Amino acid sequence: MKKISASLLIYLSTYSFSAIANNSDSGDMYFSGYTPDITKYSAHLKSDRDYSVLDAFLTQQTIKHSRSKIQFILNALQDNQNKNARIAFIADQLRDIPYIFTGAIGESDWQPASSTYQPGALHIKQDPAYRLDGLDCQTFVQVAMALLYSKNIDEFDQNILKISYGAAGNPAGEIVHFYNRNNFVESDWNPINQRNGWLTDPTLKSNLSAYAAVTHATITRQNWFLFQQKNLSANVRVLNETDGSAMAKRFMTIYSNLDYPNFDSEMVATTYIPKEKIAVRQADGSYQPDQTLLDMIPTPAVVEIVRDTKKWNLGGKNIKDLIGTELSISHMGLLYRKTFQQDDLIYRKVSCNYDNQHQKICAVTPVICQKDHCDELMFLHATDARPNGFHWYKQADGNYACSANVPPGITNFTECNRVEEQPLFDYLTDYQYGSYWYMNSPSIIGIHLEQLI
Numbered sequence: 001m002k003k004i005s006a007s008l009l010i011y012l013s014t015y016s017f018s019a020i021a022n023n024s025d026s027g028d029m030y031f032s033g034y035t036p037d038i039t040k041y042s043a044h045l046k047s048d049r050d051y052s053v054l055d056a057f058l059t060q061q062t063i064k065h066s067r068s069k070i071q072f073i074l075n076a077l078q079d080n081q082n083k084n085a086r087i088a089f090i091a092d093q094l095r096d097i098p099y100i101f102t103g104a105i106g107e108s109d110w111q112p113a114s115s116t117y118q119p120g121a122l123h124i125k126q127d128p129a130y131r132l133d134g135l136d137c138q139t140f141v142q143v144a145m146a147l148l149y150s151k152n153i154d155e156f157d158q159n160i161l162k163i164s165y166g167a168a169g170n171p172a173g174e175i176v177h178f179y180n181r182n183n184f185v186e187s188d189w190n191p192i193n194q195r196n197g198w199l200t201d202p203t204l205k206s207n208l209s210a211y212a213a214v215t216h217a218t219i220t221r222q223n224w225f226l227f228q229q230k231n232l233s234a235n236v237r238v239l240n241e242t243d244g245s246a247m248a249k250r251f252m253t254i255y256s257n258l259d260y261p262n263f264d265s266e267m268v269a270t271t272y273i274p275k276e277k278i279a280v281r282q283a284d285g286s287y288q289p290d291q292t293l294l295d296m297i298p299t300p301a302v303v304e305i306v307r308d309t310k311k312w313n314l315g316g317k318n319i320k321d322l323i324g325t326e327l328s329i330s331h332m333g334l335l336y337r338k339t340f341q342q343d344d345l346i347y348r349k350v351s352c353n354y355d356n357q358h359q360k361i362c363a364v365t366p367v368i369c370q371k372d373h374c375d376e377l378m379f380l381h382a383t384d385a386r387p388n389g390f391h392w393y394k395q396a397d398g399n400y401a402c403s404a405n406v407p408p409g410i411t412n413f414t415e416c417n418r419v420e421e422q423p424l425f426d427y428l429t430d431y432q433y434g435s436y437w438y439m440n441s442p443s444i445i446g447i448h449l450e451q452l453i
């Protein structure tokens with residue numbers, strides 16, 4: 001019998017789901033029998049039926065160190081005004097930050113109506129409002145966008161809030177509340193950031209429209225909140241134990257009757273470019289890119305993995321039955337263009353399979369530019385597509401490895417699940433465990449684009 005992990009049932013505002021059952025159709029994870037570690041990178045002092053208690057000191061240190069690194073990046077960005085180059089620089093700064101499975105984002109103790117960080121407030125979910133010690137796919141994009149459009153830390157604070165919040169319409173000037181977070185990319189995050197003037201759908205007004213298709217999903221935000229009540233300790237996460245019961249009660253009462261426009265039900269249309277248009281299957285079963293199409297894609301841009309919600313199943317159950325709502329978007333990252341010279345390293349390809357004992361093993365192969373120059377459409381994202389618990393490190397011979405154990409003497413390493421970079425075509429045609437897992441997935445139908453403007 002297939003076992004469903006509780007972490008899926010609560011859908012912790014992250015869009016690349018973990019494969020938690022044999023042969024599940026999951027997206028970034030497709031490992032048979034994989035079980036996510038939902039405590040990884042999350043400091044719990046106590047967890048019980050109603051709430052979890054975070055380590056307040058470590059949380060504040062996380063915020064402090066993140067703000068320091070953000071200011072460092074912003075200082076280095078000021079001399080470069082080209083958006084594509086700015087994103088490429090941001091990519092260099094954020095690459096290899098480990099993927100975080102839970103607690104990637106919260107409201108910390110941020111005062112609700114303050115546009116810059118002012119501590120002291122109480123919230124249902126008090127993980128940092130942003131962090132750089134670990135990222136999931138959405139928090140990575142939000143941090144990168146706020147860096148792109150900011151000149152100093154105060155502007156970053158203002159922009160990260162505008163990017164991350166607004167789902168409930170900011171009633172009475174409120175900004176930072178869990179219910180107001182842009183949890184749903186297709187219905188909240190995209191349209192709100194279009195209104196902010198940062199995003200635009202390029203398929204609506206360019207030659208890309210000839211390639212585009214449309215899918216629909218019915219988003220039921222209120223039902224999603226009700227489903228999350230099934231695991232309070234994963235959603236009610238406080239800095240002080242004395243606040244836990246009160247926040248759990250708030251979640252069970254106020255969050256059961258959220259009266260905001262479209263919270264009950266909203267049909268959302270999402271444009272997408274079918275994956276078969278980008279990667280054309282050859283007679284031998286391999287894929288070749290439609291380079292004309294790839295060259296049309298404007299950059300920098302946010303790219304989102306689009307699902308057929310009717311076919312998106314995990315452990316034999318449809319996604320709606322697991323989280324309370326349909327969804328069209330399951331993963332997101334950034335697109336930008338990069339030119340490599342002959343013999344330059346483009347990226348390090350991670351390929352995983354099973355050995356004779358049916359244990360996961362991964363090989364890392366450098367992909368080198370073998371022409372005079374290589375113009376690549378690069379995809380940068382926080383991925384959980386690698387085996388959980390595998391480590392990423394540089395070996396003594398200078399090559400990199402992704403393995404379950406770190407050799408003696410290696411002290412500088414991170415997780416294989418991390419922020420990583422590769423050409424978009426290579427991502428879509430990734431070959432793992434004997435299969436083109438994205439191309440062969442019946443629910444993954446293509447990509448949605450949001451150009452950064």
